[in-house]
Amino acid sequence: MQNTHEDFMNEAILESKKSTAEGNGPTGCVIVKDGEIVARGHNEEHANCDPTAHAEIVTIRRLCSKIGTKNLNGYTLYSTLQPCGMCSIACLWANVSTVVYGASRKNVHKDLFKEEHLNTIDFIADSSNKDLKVLPDILAEECAALYAKQV
DSSP states (O other), rough: OOOHHHHHHHHHHHHHHHHHTSOOSSEEEEEETTTTTEEEEEEOOOHTTOOTOOOHHHHHHHHHOOOSSSTTTTEEEEEEEEEOOHHHHHHHHHSSEEEEEEEOHHHHHHTSEEEEESSSSHHHHHHHHSSOOEETTTHHHHHHHHHHOOO
């Protein structure tokens, strides 16, 4: 049986629920290679008193440590929320091949950011010389609901 983007996003949603249960923001993430989840993570900023412990960063760190390289070419990262600027740059520098996200920042954090600051991952994919692919809006409504509970 082949897993779909929706299947992997559902796994990221499970990570999001763990994050919320631990008192962190509701972002969850999984990284996939060859149809298998190879790393999982969720926000740990509050639990670890670390403002850089976003779900994507935590998951990238775990995987790089596990495999002994910072080159994630051929890997796909799934996040319940469109990656922020910091996480977008981390995906680029780690050579992640594809980023798949659920909820867009403009739908979740309408009052916090100006529109031009919301599409960092798309900007990087369009303007970099790397082959970063971005697939938005996978289970977007389900993912956005995770953040609606937060407010």
